[in-house]
Amino acid sequence: MSDTPKDARLQRDNKRMLGKLCVIATVMFGFGYALVPMYESICEALGINILSRSELLVSGRSGPGTFNTQVDTSRTITVEFDANARGPWDFKPAQSSVQVHPGAVTTVMYEFRNVQNRTMSAQAIPSYAPKQAMAHFNKLECFCFNEYTLAPGESKKWPVVFVIDPKLSRDVNTITLSYTFFEVGAKTPPAPVTGAATQVLPQGAGS
Template identity: 40%
Template sequence: MNAELPLRKLVLRLVLVVAAMFAFGFALVPIYDVMCQAFGINGKTAGAYEGTQTVDEARQVRVQFLATNAAGMVWTFEPLADQIEVHPGASAEIRFIAYNPSDKPMAAQAIPSVSPSKAAAYFHKTECFCFTQQVLQPGERIEMPVRFIVDRDLPDDVHHLTLAYTLFDITSRQPALAHNGG
Protein backbone atom coordinates (compact mmCIF):
# COMPACT_ATOMS: atom_id res chain seq x y z
CA MET A 1 0.00 0.00 0.00
CA ASN A 2 2.89 2.30 0.70
CA ALA A 3 4.21 1.70 -2.86
CA GLU A 4 0.94 2.97 -4.37
CA LEU A 5 1.43 6.50 -3.01
CA PRO A 6 4.54 7.35 -5.10
CA LEU A 7 2.85 5.83 -8.17
CA ARG A 8 -0.24 8.01 -7.69
CA LYS A 9 1.94 11.12 -7.32
CA LEU A 10 3.79 10.23 -10.49
CA VAL A 11 0.56 9.70 -12.44
CA LEU A 12 -0.88 12.98 -11.09
CA ARG A 13 2.29 14.87 -12.11
CA LEU A 14 2.23 13.34 -15.57
CA VAL A 15 -1.43 14.27 -16.04
CA LEU A 16 -0.65 17.84 -14.95
CA VAL A 17 2.28 18.03 -17.38
CA VAL A 18 0.07 16.82 -20.25
CA ALA A 19 -2.62 19.36 -19.32
CA ALA A 20 -0.04 22.16 -19.18
CA MET A 21 1.35 21.16 -22.58
CA PHE A 22 -2.15 21.14 -24.07
CA ALA A 23 -2.88 24.62 -22.65
CA PHE A 24 0.46 25.93 -23.92
CA GLY A 25 -0.40 24.69 -27.43
CA PHE A 26 -3.53 26.87 -27.45
CA ALA A 27 -1.58 29.84 -26.06
CA LEU A 28 1.04 29.73 -28.84
CA VAL A 29 -1.01 31.64 -31.43
CA PRO A 30 -1.69 34.70 -29.23
CA ILE A 31 1.89 34.60 -27.92
CA TYR A 32 3.16 34.51 -31.51
CA ASP A 33 0.98 37.49 -32.48
CA VAL A 34 2.21 39.53 -29.50
CA MET A 35 5.86 38.69 -30.23
CA CYS A 36 5.49 39.60 -33.91
CA GLN A 37 3.93 42.92 -33.01
CA ALA A 38 6.52 43.67 -30.32
CA PHE A 39 9.50 42.90 -32.55
CA GLY A 40 8.00 44.13 -35.83
CA ILE A 41 8.28 40.83 -37.69
CA ASN A 42 5.97 38.78 -39.93
CA GLY A 43 3.35 41.44 -40.53
CA LYS A 44 0.00 39.93 -41.42
CA THR A 45 -1.83 41.54 -44.28
CA ALA A 46 -5.13 43.24 -43.68
CA GLY A 47 -6.89 40.62 -45.80
CA ALA A 48 -9.58 40.98 -48.45
CA TYR A 49 -10.73 44.53 -49.04
CA GLU A 50 -13.97 45.69 -50.59
CA GLY A 51 -13.78 49.46 -50.09
CA THR A 52 -12.77 52.30 -52.39
CA GLN A 53 -10.37 55.16 -51.81
CA THR A 54 -9.32 58.32 -53.55
CA VAL A 55 -5.84 58.15 -55.01
CA ASP A 56 -2.99 60.17 -53.47
CA GLU A 57 -1.20 61.24 -56.68
CA ALA A 58 1.37 63.24 -54.70
CA ARG A 59 2.87 60.20 -53.02
CA GLN A 60 4.48 56.99 -54.25
CA VAL A 61 5.29 53.84 -52.31
CA ARG A 62 7.60 51.08 -53.54
CA VAL A 63 6.16 47.59 -53.09
CA GLN A 64 8.68 44.74 -53.29
CA PHE A 65 7.61 41.11 -53.90
CA LEU A 66 9.28 37.99 -52.53
CA ALA A 67 8.40 34.33 -53.05
CA THR A 68 9.89 31.39 -51.15
CA ASN A 69 9.09 27.72 -50.87
CA ALA A 70 8.69 25.98 -47.55
CA ALA A 71 10.81 22.89 -46.95
CA GLY A 72 9.72 20.04 -49.21
CA MET A 73 7.91 22.23 -51.75
CA VAL A 74 9.27 21.46 -55.24
CA TRP A 75 7.32 24.02 -57.27
CA THR A 76 8.96 26.94 -59.00
CA PHE A 77 7.35 30.04 -57.49
CA GLU A 78 8.20 33.66 -58.30
CA PRO A 79 6.72 37.11 -58.99
CA LEU A 80 6.76 38.49 -62.55
CA ALA A 81 8.31 41.72 -61.21
CA ASP A 82 10.55 42.27 -58.20
CA GLN A 83 8.88 45.58 -57.31
CA ILE A 84 6.50 48.28 -58.49
CA GLU A 85 5.72 51.88 -57.51
CA VAL A 86 2.14 52.61 -56.46
CA HIS A 87 0.14 55.65 -55.41
CA PRO A 88 -1.67 55.10 -52.09
CA GLY A 89 -5.37 54.55 -52.76
CA ALA A 90 -4.80 53.24 -56.29
CA SER A 91 -5.52 49.66 -57.25
CA ALA A 92 -2.45 47.71 -58.40
CA GLU A 93 -1.78 44.21 -59.68
CA ILE A 94 1.17 41.83 -59.72
CA ARG A 95 1.25 38.24 -60.98
CA PHE A 96 3.13 35.30 -59.54
CA ILE A 97 4.11 32.23 -61.56
CA ALA A 98 3.82 28.72 -60.16
CA TYR A 99 5.05 25.59 -61.91
CA ASN A 100 4.71 21.97 -60.77
CA PRO A 101 7.75 20.08 -62.10
CA SER A 102 6.79 16.84 -60.37
CA ASP A 103 5.10 13.82 -61.95
CA LYS A 104 2.06 14.01 -59.66
CA PRO A 105 -0.77 16.45 -58.91
CA MET A 106 0.05 18.71 -55.99
CA ALA A 107 -1.83 21.19 -53.81
CA ALA A 108 -0.30 24.32 -52.30
CA GLN A 109 -1.26 27.16 -50.00
CA ALA A 110 0.53 30.51 -49.98
CA ILE A 111 0.89 32.38 -46.69
CA PRO A 112 1.50 36.14 -47.03
CA SER A 113 3.26 38.61 -44.79
CA VAL A 114 3.97 42.31 -45.09
CA SER A 115 6.87 44.26 -43.70
CA PRO A 116 7.34 46.56 -42.00
CA SER A 117 4.71 45.11 -39.72
CA LYS A 118 3.26 48.53 -38.88
CA ALA A 119 2.29 48.83 -42.56
CA ALA A 120 0.49 45.48 -42.74
CA ALA A 121 -2.86 46.95 -41.68
CA TYR A 122 -2.65 49.39 -44.61
CA PHE A 123 -2.11 46.73 -47.28
CA HIS A 124 -5.47 45.56 -48.66
CA LYS A 125 -5.75 42.63 -51.07
CA THR A 126 -8.82 42.72 -53.31
CA GLU A 127 -7.89 39.46 -55.08
CA CYS A 128 -5.24 36.96 -54.11
CA PHE A 129 -4.26 33.38 -54.87
CA CYS A 130 -3.50 33.08 -51.15
CA PHE A 131 -7.25 33.10 -50.40
CA THR A 132 -7.59 29.60 -51.86
CA GLN A 133 -5.56 26.43 -52.23
CA GLN A 134 -3.88 25.97 -55.59
CA VAL A 135 -3.86 22.56 -57.31
CA LEU A 136 -1.51 21.95 -60.22
CA GLN A 137 -1.25 18.87 -62.40
CA PRO A 138 2.17 17.46 -63.35
CA GLY A 139 4.02 19.96 -65.53
CA GLU A 140 1.29 22.60 -65.17
CA ARG A 141 2.23 26.30 -64.99
CA ILE A 142 -0.13 29.08 -63.95
CA GLU A 143 -0.11 32.83 -63.45
CA MET A 144 -1.72 33.88 -60.18
CA PRO A 145 -2.79 37.52 -59.73
CA VAL A 146 -2.68 39.63 -56.62
CA ARG A 147 -4.69 42.85 -56.75
CA PHE A 148 -4.14 45.25 -53.90
CA ILE A 149 -4.47 48.78 -52.58
CA VAL A 150 -1.98 50.50 -50.31
CA ASP A 151 -4.18 52.55 -47.99
CA ARG A 152 -3.99 56.35 -48.17
CA ASP A 153 -3.61 56.36 -44.39
CA LEU A 154 -0.26 54.53 -44.57
CA PRO A 155 2.07 56.37 -42.15
CA ASP A 156 4.10 59.06 -43.94
CA ASP A 157 7.42 57.58 -42.82
CA VAL A 158 6.74 54.32 -44.72
CA HIS A 159 8.06 54.56 -48.30
CA HIS A 160 8.75 50.88 -48.97
CA LEU A 161 6.65 47.75 -48.33
CA THR A 162 7.55 44.12 -48.89
CA LEU A 163 4.87 41.55 -49.69
CA ALA A 164 6.33 38.09 -49.13
CA TYR A 165 4.71 34.73 -49.75
CA THR A 166 5.79 31.34 -48.50
CA LEU A 167 4.36 28.43 -50.50
CA PHE A 168 3.54 25.25 -48.58
CA ASP A 169 2.91 21.76 -49.98
CA ILE A 170 -0.47 20.64 -48.61
CA THR A 171 -0.97 17.67 -50.94
CA SER A 172 -1.13 15.21 -48.04
CA ARG A 173 -4.12 17.15 -46.65
CA GLN A 174 -6.05 16.56 -49.88
CA PRO A 175 -7.25 12.92 -49.73
CA ALA A 176 -8.04 12.63 -53.46
CA LEU A 177 -4.65 14.06 -54.47
CA ALA A 178 -2.68 12.08 -51.91
CA HIS A 179 -4.42 8.87 -53.09
CA ASN A 180 -4.00 9.63 -56.81
CA GLY A 181 -0.43 10.86 -56.43
CA GLY A 182 0.88 7.91 -54.44
Template identity: 45%
Template sequence: MTSTSRLVTRLLLLVAVMFGFGFALVPLYDVMCQAFGINGKTAGQYQGTQQVDDSRTVRVQFLATNAEGMAWTFEPLQAEVRVHPGASHEVRFVARNPTDRPMTAQAVPSVAPARAAAWFHKTECFCFTQQVLQPGEQIEMPVRFIVDRDLPRDVHHLTLGYTLFDITGRQPQDG
Protein backbone atom coordinates in the same frame (compact mmCIF):
# COMPACT_ATOMS: atom_id res chain seq x y z
CA MET B 1 -15.13 15.02 0.92
CA THR B 2 -12.27 12.55 0.76
CA SER B 3 -8.79 13.42 -0.43
CA THR B 4 -9.34 11.31 -3.56
CA SER B 5 -12.50 13.26 -4.45
CA ARG B 6 -10.67 16.56 -3.97
CA LEU B 7 -7.82 15.37 -6.16
CA VAL B 8 -10.21 14.27 -8.94
CA THR B 9 -12.09 17.60 -8.71
CA ARG B 10 -8.83 19.57 -8.97
CA LEU B 11 -7.63 17.49 -11.91
CA LEU B 12 -10.92 17.96 -13.76
CA LEU B 13 -10.74 21.70 -13.11
CA LEU B 14 -7.16 21.72 -14.43
CA VAL B 15 -8.27 19.89 -17.61
CA ALA B 16 -11.08 22.41 -18.13
CA VAL B 17 -8.67 25.35 -17.68
CA MET B 18 -6.16 23.80 -20.12
CA PHE B 19 -8.92 23.21 -22.67
CA GLY B 20 -10.06 26.84 -22.40
CA PHE B 21 -6.48 28.08 -22.70
CA GLY B 22 -6.09 26.11 -25.94
CA PHE B 23 -9.02 28.02 -27.47
CA ALA B 24 -7.65 31.33 -26.20
CA LEU B 25 -4.21 30.87 -27.83
CA VAL B 26 -5.15 32.14 -31.31
CA PRO B 27 -6.72 35.42 -30.14
CA LEU B 28 -3.86 35.90 -27.65
CA TYR B 29 -1.33 35.33 -30.43
CA ASP B 30 -3.07 37.91 -32.65
CA VAL B 31 -3.14 40.46 -29.82
CA MET B 32 0.55 39.88 -29.04
CA CYS B 33 1.54 40.21 -32.71
CA GLN B 34 -0.39 43.46 -33.02
CA ALA B 35 0.97 44.85 -29.74
CA PHE B 36 4.60 44.08 -30.57
CA GLY B 37 4.37 44.69 -34.33
CA ILE B 38 5.53 41.23 -35.31
CA ASN B 39 4.46 38.70 -37.94
CA GLY B 40 3.17 41.26 -40.47
CA LYS B 41 -0.11 39.42 -40.97
CA THR B 42 -2.37 40.95 -43.54
CA ALA B 43 -6.11 41.20 -43.21
CA GLY B 44 -8.44 39.12 -45.32
CA GLN B 45 -10.02 40.23 -48.56
CA TYR B 46 -10.65 43.99 -48.78
CA GLN B 47 -13.92 45.19 -50.33
CA GLY B 48 -13.53 48.98 -50.19
CA THR B 49 -12.37 51.68 -52.59
CA GLN B 50 -10.33 54.76 -51.88
CA GLN B 51 -9.48 58.11 -53.38
CA VAL B 52 -5.98 58.03 -54.89
CA ASP B 53 -3.22 60.10 -53.27
CA ASP B 54 -1.21 61.33 -56.28
CA SER B 55 1.09 63.39 -54.05
CA ARG B 56 3.26 60.40 -53.07
CA THR B 57 4.44 57.01 -54.19
CA VAL B 58 5.27 53.87 -52.24
CA ARG B 59 7.61 51.15 -53.48
CA VAL B 60 6.12 47.65 -53.07
CA GLN B 61 8.59 44.77 -53.38
CA PHE B 62 7.53 41.14 -53.95
CA LEU B 63 9.18 38.01 -52.60
CA ALA B 64 8.34 34.34 -53.11
CA THR B 65 9.81 31.46 -51.13
CA ASN B 66 9.05 27.79 -50.79
CA ALA B 67 8.61 26.11 -47.45
CA GLU B 68 10.82 23.12 -46.77
CA GLY B 69 9.84 20.18 -48.94
CA MET B 70 7.94 22.24 -51.54
CA ALA B 71 9.15 21.23 -55.02
CA TRP B 72 7.37 23.90 -57.09
CA THR B 73 9.07 26.83 -58.72
CA PHE B 74 7.45 30.02 -57.46
CA GLU B 75 8.25 33.64 -58.29
CA PRO B 76 6.75 37.07 -58.94
CA LEU B 77 6.70 38.33 -62.54
CA GLN B 78 7.74 41.76 -61.23
CA ALA B 79 10.25 42.31 -58.44
CA GLU B 80 8.62 45.61 -57.43
CA VAL B 81 6.19 48.35 -58.42
CA ARG B 82 5.75 51.96 -57.42
CA VAL B 83 2.17 52.81 -56.45
CA HIS B 84 0.12 55.79 -55.40
CA PRO B 85 -1.71 55.08 -52.12
CA GLY B 86 -5.38 54.45 -52.74
CA ALA B 87 -4.89 53.13 -56.29
CA SER B 88 -5.63 49.52 -57.15
CA HIS B 89 -2.76 47.46 -58.63
CA GLU B 90 -2.27 43.95 -59.92
CA VAL B 91 0.85 41.81 -60.00
CA ARG B 92 1.20 38.17 -60.95
CA PHE B 93 3.10 35.30 -59.46
CA VAL B 94 3.99 32.16 -61.41
CA ALA B 95 4.04 28.66 -59.96
CA ARG B 96 5.03 25.45 -61.72
CA ASN B 97 4.76 21.85 -60.56
CA PRO B 98 7.88 20.06 -61.92
CA THR B 99 7.00 16.76 -60.25
CA ASP B 100 5.32 13.72 -61.76
CA ARG B 101 2.32 13.89 -59.41
CA PRO B 102 -0.56 16.30 -58.72
CA MET B 103 0.15 18.62 -55.82
CA THR B 104 -1.84 21.09 -53.73
CA ALA B 105 -0.29 24.24 -52.30
CA GLN B 106 -1.29 27.08 -50.01
CA ALA B 107 0.47 30.45 -49.99
CA VAL B 108 0.83 32.34 -46.72
CA PRO B 109 1.40 36.11 -47.05
CA SER B 110 3.31 38.55 -44.87
CA VAL B 111 3.99 42.27 -45.10
CA ALA B 112 7.06 44.13 -43.90
CA PRO B 113 7.43 46.37 -42.07
CA ALA B 114 4.88 44.71 -39.82
CA ARG B 115 3.55 48.05 -38.58
CA ALA B 116 2.40 48.80 -42.15
CA ALA B 117 0.49 45.53 -42.66
CA ALA B 118 -2.81 47.10 -41.58
CA TRP B 119 -2.59 49.53 -44.54
CA PHE B 120 -1.99 46.85 -47.18
CA HIS B 121 -5.30 45.57 -48.57
CA LYS B 122 -5.62 42.58 -50.90
CA THR B 123 -8.76 42.69 -53.05
CA GLU B 124 -7.92 39.43 -54.84
CA CYS B 125 -5.23 36.93 -53.93
CA PHE B 126 -4.23 33.38 -54.74
CA CYS B 127 -3.52 33.04 -51.03
CA PHE B 128 -7.28 32.98 -50.36
CA THR B 129 -7.57 29.55 -51.98
CA GLN B 130 -5.57 26.36 -52.35
CA GLN B 131 -3.78 25.86 -55.65
CA VAL B 132 -3.84 22.44 -57.34
CA LEU B 133 -1.39 21.78 -60.17
CA GLN B 134 -1.04 18.65 -62.25
CA PRO B 135 2.41 17.27 -63.16
CA GLY B 136 4.30 19.83 -65.28
CA GLU B 137 1.46 22.37 -65.07
CA GLN B 138 2.20 26.08 -64.68
CA ILE B 139 -0.15 28.84 -63.54
CA GLU B 140 -0.10 32.63 -63.31
CA MET B 141 -1.76 33.81 -60.12
CA PRO B 142 -2.90 37.44 -59.67
CA VAL B 143 -2.73 39.57 -56.56
CA ARG B 144 -4.77 42.77 -56.61
CA PHE B 145 -4.05 45.20 -53.84
CA ILE B 146 -4.42 48.74 -52.55
CA VAL B 147 -1.90 50.50 -50.33
CA ASP B 148 -4.15 52.51 -48.03
CA ARG B 149 -3.93 56.28 -48.43
CA ASP B 150 -3.69 56.49 -44.62
CA LEU B 151 -0.36 54.63 -44.62
CA PRO B 152 1.96 56.59 -42.31
CA ARG B 153 3.90 59.15 -44.34
CA ASP B 154 7.25 57.88 -43.06
CA VAL B 155 6.68 54.45 -44.71
CA HIS B 156 8.03 54.59 -48.27
CA HIS B 157 8.69 50.89 -48.91
CA LEU B 158 6.61 47.74 -48.31
CA THR B 159 7.50 44.13 -48.98
CA LEU B 160 4.80 41.57 -49.75
CA GLY B 161 6.18 38.09 -49.29
CA TYR B 162 4.59 34.72 -49.83
CA THR B 163 5.71 31.34 -48.53
CA LEU B 164 4.31 28.41 -50.49
CA PHE B 165 3.49 25.25 -48.53
CA ASP B 166 2.88 21.75 -49.87
CA ILE B 167 -0.42 20.64 -48.35
CA THR B 168 -0.99 17.65 -50.64
CA GLY B 169 -0.82 15.14 -47.78
CA ARG B 170 -3.31 17.13 -45.73
CA GLN B 171 -6.14 16.80 -48.25
CA PRO B 172 -9.14 14.63 -47.32
CA GLN B 173 -9.22 11.34 -49.18
CA ASP B 174 -12.27 10.43 -51.28
CA GLY B 175 -14.07 7.18 -50.50
Protein backbone atom coordinates in the same frame (compact mmCIF):
# COMPACT_ATOMS: atom_id res chain seq x y z
CA MET C 1 -66.86 32.60 -11.66
CA SER C 2 -63.47 33.84 -10.41
CA ASP C 3 -60.22 32.01 -11.10
CA THR C 4 -58.97 29.67 -8.45
CA PRO C 5 -55.54 30.29 -6.92
CA LYS C 6 -54.26 27.37 -8.96
CA ASP C 7 -55.51 28.93 -12.22
CA ALA C 8 -54.00 32.31 -11.32
CA ARG C 9 -50.66 30.70 -10.55
CA LEU C 10 -50.77 28.82 -13.84
CA GLN C 11 -51.42 32.06 -15.73
CA ARG C 12 -48.47 33.75 -13.99
CA ASP C 13 -46.22 30.81 -14.87
CA ASN C 14 -47.33 30.94 -18.50
CA LYS C 15 -46.65 34.69 -18.70
CA ARG C 16 -43.23 34.19 -17.12
CA MET C 17 -42.39 31.43 -19.59
CA LEU C 18 -43.57 33.57 -22.51
CA GLY C 19 -41.34 36.41 -21.32
CA LYS C 20 -38.32 34.09 -21.13
CA LEU C 21 -39.00 32.75 -24.63
CA CYS C 22 -39.20 36.32 -25.98
CA VAL C 23 -35.86 37.18 -24.38
CA ILE C 24 -34.23 34.03 -25.82
CA ALA C 25 -35.62 34.75 -29.29
CA THR C 26 -34.32 38.34 -29.13
CA VAL C 27 -30.87 37.21 -28.06
CA MET C 28 -30.71 34.57 -30.81
CA PHE C 29 -31.75 37.13 -33.42
CA GLY C 30 -29.12 39.58 -32.22
CA PHE C 31 -26.43 36.90 -32.26
CA GLY C 32 -27.33 35.85 -35.80
CA TYR C 33 -27.28 39.48 -36.94
CA ALA C 34 -23.84 39.97 -35.37
CA LEU C 35 -22.33 36.90 -37.08
CA VAL C 36 -21.78 38.70 -40.38
CA PRO C 37 -19.58 41.56 -39.08
CA MET C 38 -17.83 39.10 -36.75
CA TYR C 39 -17.00 36.82 -39.69
CA GLU C 40 -15.80 39.75 -41.80
CA SER C 41 -13.59 41.00 -38.98
CA ILE C 42 -12.02 37.57 -38.46
CA CYS C 43 -11.41 37.07 -42.19
CA GLU C 44 -9.94 40.55 -42.52
CA ALA C 45 -7.61 39.95 -39.55
CA LEU C 46 -6.42 36.66 -41.06
CA GLY C 47 -6.03 38.13 -44.55
CA ILE C 48 -8.48 35.72 -46.10
CA ASN C 49 -9.59 36.54 -49.61
CA ILE C 50 -12.60 38.80 -49.02
CA LEU C 51 -13.36 42.41 -49.87
CA SER C 52 -13.50 43.95 -46.42
CA ARG C 53 -15.37 47.10 -45.48
CA SER C 54 -12.12 49.00 -45.06
CA GLU C 55 -11.17 48.06 -48.62
CA LEU C 56 -14.56 49.21 -49.85
CA LEU C 57 -14.06 52.57 -48.16
CA VAL C 58 -10.53 53.01 -49.50
CA SER C 59 -11.32 51.94 -53.05
CA GLY C 60 -14.73 53.61 -53.19
CA ARG C 61 -16.00 50.60 -55.10
CA SER C 62 -19.56 51.17 -56.27
CA GLY C 63 -20.07 48.19 -58.54
CA PRO C 64 -18.39 45.26 -60.27
CA GLY C 65 -15.18 46.45 -61.89
CA THR C 66 -15.83 50.06 -60.89
CA PHE C 67 -13.43 52.01 -58.66
CA ASN C 68 -13.62 55.63 -57.63
CA THR C 69 -10.29 55.80 -55.85
CA GLN C 70 -8.88 58.89 -54.20
CA VAL C 71 -5.23 58.66 -55.21
CA ASP C 72 -2.57 60.50 -53.26
CA THR C 73 -0.24 61.59 -56.07
CA SER C 74 1.92 63.57 -53.66
CA ARG C 75 3.77 60.44 -52.54
CA THR C 76 5.11 57.24 -54.07
CA ILE C 77 5.61 53.92 -52.27
CA THR C 78 7.81 51.09 -53.47
CA VAL C 79 6.14 47.71 -53.08
CA GLU C 80 8.58 44.78 -53.26
CA PHE C 81 7.42 41.25 -53.99
CA ASP C 82 9.05 38.13 -52.61
CA ALA C 83 8.30 34.43 -53.13
CA ASN C 84 9.44 31.53 -50.98
CA ALA C 85 8.87 28.01 -52.30
CA ARG C 86 8.92 25.32 -49.62
CA GLY C 87 9.33 22.37 -51.97
CA PRO C 88 10.56 21.33 -55.45
CA TRP C 89 8.49 23.73 -57.53
CA ASP C 90 8.83 27.15 -59.19
CA PHE C 91 7.09 30.10 -57.57
CA LYS C 92 7.87 33.74 -58.34
CA PRO C 93 6.32 37.17 -58.95
CA ALA C 94 6.17 38.44 -62.52
CA GLN C 95 8.02 41.57 -61.34
CA SER C 96 10.18 42.22 -58.30
CA SER C 97 8.74 45.64 -57.39
CA VAL C 98 6.38 48.42 -58.43
CA GLN C 99 6.05 52.12 -57.67
CA VAL C 100 2.52 53.02 -56.55
CA HIS C 101 0.60 55.99 -55.22
CA PRO C 102 -1.53 55.38 -52.09
CA GLY C 103 -5.12 54.81 -53.17
CA ALA C 104 -4.18 53.53 -56.64
CA VAL C 105 -5.41 50.05 -57.54
CA THR C 106 -2.50 47.87 -58.67
CA THR C 107 -2.30 44.34 -60.07
CA VAL C 108 0.74 42.07 -59.94
CA MET C 109 0.90 38.48 -61.20
CA TYR C 110 2.50 35.53 -59.44
CA GLU C 111 3.61 32.47 -61.40
CA PHE C 112 3.68 28.88 -60.18
CA ARG C 113 4.79 25.67 -61.90
CA ASN C 114 4.70 22.13 -60.59
CA VAL C 115 8.01 20.65 -61.77
CA GLN C 116 7.38 17.28 -60.14
CA ASN C 117 6.19 14.09 -61.81
CA ARG C 118 3.18 13.86 -59.49
CA THR C 119 0.03 15.84 -58.76
CA MET C 120 0.33 18.09 -55.73
CA SER C 121 -1.83 20.51 -53.73
CA ALA C 122 -0.44 23.66 -52.18
CA GLN C 123 -1.35 27.07 -50.82
CA ALA C 124 0.33 30.35 -49.94
CA ILE C 125 0.48 32.51 -46.83
CA PRO C 126 1.45 36.20 -46.90
CA SER C 127 3.68 38.30 -44.69
CA TYR C 128 4.38 42.02 -44.63
CA ALA C 129 7.24 44.32 -43.76
CA PRO C 130 7.23 46.68 -42.02
CA LYS C 131 4.68 45.42 -39.51
CA GLN C 132 2.53 48.57 -39.49
CA ALA C 133 1.96 48.30 -43.25
CA MET C 134 -0.21 45.22 -42.81
CA ALA C 135 -3.29 47.17 -41.64
CA HIS C 136 -3.04 49.49 -44.67
CA PHE C 137 -2.30 46.92 -47.39
CA ASN C 138 -5.76 46.07 -48.69
CA LYS C 139 -5.99 43.13 -51.09
CA LEU C 140 -9.01 43.29 -53.40
CA GLU C 141 -8.10 39.94 -54.96
CA CYS C 142 -5.56 37.39 -53.78
CA PHE C 143 -4.72 33.71 -54.21
CA CYS C 144 -3.49 33.42 -50.63
CA PHE C 145 -5.09 30.83 -48.33
CA ASN C 146 -6.80 29.07 -51.26
CA GLU C 147 -5.75 25.50 -51.94
CA TYR C 148 -4.67 24.68 -55.50
CA THR C 149 -4.08 21.31 -57.13
CA LEU C 150 -1.68 21.13 -60.07
CA ALA C 151 -0.87 18.22 -62.35
CA PRO C 152 2.74 17.31 -63.16
CA GLY C 153 4.31 20.13 -65.17
CA GLU C 154 1.19 22.32 -64.89
CA SER C 155 1.65 26.10 -64.64
CA LYS C 156 -0.64 28.73 -63.16
CA LYS C 157 -0.70 32.52 -62.93
CA TRP C 158 -2.55 34.30 -60.14
CA PRO C 159 -3.20 38.03 -59.67
CA VAL C 160 -2.78 40.06 -56.53
CA VAL C 161 -4.94 43.19 -56.76
CA PHE C 162 -4.28 45.65 -53.98
CA VAL C 163 -4.57 49.25 -52.88
CA ILE C 164 -2.57 50.96 -50.15
CA ASP C 165 -4.58 53.04 -47.72
CA PRO C 166 -3.56 56.72 -47.99
CA LYS C 167 -3.65 56.79 -44.18
CA LEU C 168 -0.41 54.80 -44.13
CA SER C 169 2.26 56.67 -42.19
CA ARG C 170 4.42 58.92 -44.35
CA ASP C 171 7.44 57.38 -42.68
CA VAL C 172 6.80 54.19 -44.67
CA ASN C 173 8.29 54.45 -48.16
CA THR C 174 8.81 50.74 -48.90
CA ILE C 175 6.56 47.72 -48.27
CA THR C 176 7.58 44.11 -48.82
CA LEU C 177 4.84 41.61 -49.60
CA SER C 178 6.17 38.09 -49.23
CA TYR C 179 4.43 34.81 -49.96
CA THR C 180 5.45 31.36 -48.75
CA PHE C 181 4.06 28.57 -50.93
CA PHE C 182 3.95 25.14 -49.31
CA GLU C 183 2.39 21.78 -50.01
CA VAL C 184 -0.85 21.11 -48.18
CA GLY C 185 -0.45 18.38 -45.59
CA ALA C 186 3.15 19.28 -44.87
CA LYS C 187 4.17 21.22 -41.79
CA THR C 188 3.55 24.95 -42.15
CA PRO C 189 6.93 26.62 -42.74
CA PRO C 190 8.23 29.41 -40.51
CA ALA C 191 7.84 33.00 -41.58
CA PRO C 192 10.38 34.08 -44.21
CA VAL C 193 13.14 36.29 -42.85
CA THR C 194 12.29 39.76 -44.16
CA GLY C 195 13.31 42.01 -41.33
CA ALA C 196 10.24 42.91 -39.32
CA ALA C 197 7.87 40.93 -41.54
CA THR C 198 4.67 39.77 -39.92
CA GLN C 199 3.23 36.46 -41.12
CA VAL C 200 -0.49 35.75 -41.19
CA LEU C 201 -1.31 32.08 -40.64
CA PRO C 202 -4.59 30.32 -41.41
CA GLN C 203 -6.61 29.00 -38.50
CA GLY C 204 -5.21 25.80 -37.05
CA ALA C 205 -1.86 26.17 -38.83
CA GLY C 206 1.09 24.74 -36.98
CA SER C 207 -1.08 22.75 -34.56
